[in-house]
Amino acid sequence: MMDILLSVNRDSHPISVDTRETLLDTLRERLDLTGAKKGCDHGQCGACTVLVDGRRMKSCLALTVSLDDCEITTVEGLATGDTPHPLQAAFIDNDAFQCGYCTPGQLCSAVGMLAEASAGWPSAVTPDVVAEPRLDDEEIRERMSGNLCRCGAYVNIVAAIGQVAR
Numbered sequence: 549m550m551d552i553l554l555s556v557n558r559d560s561h562p563i564s565v566d567t568r569e570t571l572l573d574t575l576r577e578r579l580d581l582t583g584a585k586k587g588c589d590h591g592q593c594g595a596c597t598v599l600v601d602g603r604r605m606k607s608c609l610a611l612t613v614s615l616d617d618c619e620i621t622t623v624e625g626l627a628t629g630d631t632p633h634p635l636q637a638a639f640i641d642n643d644a645f646q647c648g649y650c651t652p653g654q655l656c657s658a659v660g661m662l663a664e665a666s667a668g669w670p671s672a673v674t675p676d677v678v679a680e681p682r683l684d685d686e687e688i689r690e691r692m693s694g695n696l697c698r699c700g701a702y703v704n705i706v707a708a709i710g711q712v713a714r
């Protein structure tokens with residue numbers, strides 16, 4: 549066990565963790581933050597995606613002990629008080645979910661993806677890697693390809709992200 553300070557959604561949690569414990573299990577089982585979902589538990593579905601220091605990370609693949617002093621944001625931390633994050637509002641506007649199981653991961657991934665694009669990071673489909681990326685549907689699909697949706701709500705998810713991106 550190791551003692552660390554875990555910062556989640558702007559709250560500090562002094563916590564003693566097993567060095568083999570994943571961030572996903574810490575969030576869900578120890579901190580009662582059940583927004584991040586356990587889909588595959590193998591890094592393949594994206595349902596567990598959270599932000600670590602603003603960058604998206606699959607929390608089932610991250611060891612909590614390695615995140616001492618990092619700022620973690622889960623879907624529970626995206627809204628400001630009662631005001632939803634613009635992406636949350638856009639998902640509602642565009643009917644971008646069905647069962648909603650993948651939605652917390654989709655939202656966190658979309659927040660991270662928009663930040664990556666605005667920092668000028670190209671993706672595998674960016675035609676000009678020097679110019680600022682233009683977030684058309686192809687770019688959004690490629691950048692969100694690590695997040696699966698079993699309900700197939702992709703068309704509306706892309707529309708929701710596009711509404712915020714443009």
Ligand code: FES
Nearest residue numbers: 588589591594608
């Ligand atoms: S639960 Fe982490 S990627 Fe599927």
Ligand code: FES
Nearest residue numbers: 646648697698699
């Ligand atoms: S809305 Fe059901 S898995 Fe995506």
